[in-house]
Amino acid sequence: MTGRNRIITWAMAGTAGAALITFFVLIGLDRADKIASTVSAVIAVLGGGAAVVAARADRPAPVPPGQVVQSSWIGGDIRQVSRVRGDIRTTGGPTAPRPARRPREQGVPDAPPAGQRVADSTTGGPVHQIDDIGGDVEIER
Structure with missing residues (x-):
């Protein structure tokens, strides 16, 4: 608030207060x-x-913390599922073979405030990231 606006505000408040006091004095205590x-x-x-x-x-419902897969060596699928307001059904075939190389070691990351992330990882299968679905989810492989 600028100096001029502050002066105008206080002047209006003072005038309103004086008018209220005068009104109360005139009508009696x-x-x-x-x-x-x-x-x-x-x-x-x-x-x-x-x-x-x-x-x-x-x-609104609070946003759950995010999901992170980082610096991991996964022999099969990654399925990150968040905020599904229906049924979830997953089916899969045989597990994929282990990846040929191991990812470089890194520190454990903080979970993102919302969302899903797979970083610096090796997987032997697909990555499924499902978020904010209003009905049923079915994941087949």
Whole structure:
């Protein structure tokens, strides 16, 4: 907020406060107290209703942590499956032979915040990465 905007904001707040004080003085202390109590009760009820609405609102499901295969030597398939809202059925044939070479050694990576990753790995079969499916999944080999 710039200096000029800050001055305007404080001037408006001061004017509103002075007007409210003048109004309460003119109508009397007893009536002003009753009006203030009524306004406070209405604000409390509206705030409670807003809290209930916010609590019941649909919120997106939290994103699960990602899946990582890195610096691995896998003799068969890789199947990374995440966020499937139906049934999962996988079938496969015989396991593939082991890969001919072993990947270079590296540190264990942190899981990505979301998603799937296969890096610096050797596999003897296919890589299946399935994410965010609204129905059933069937993986056949």
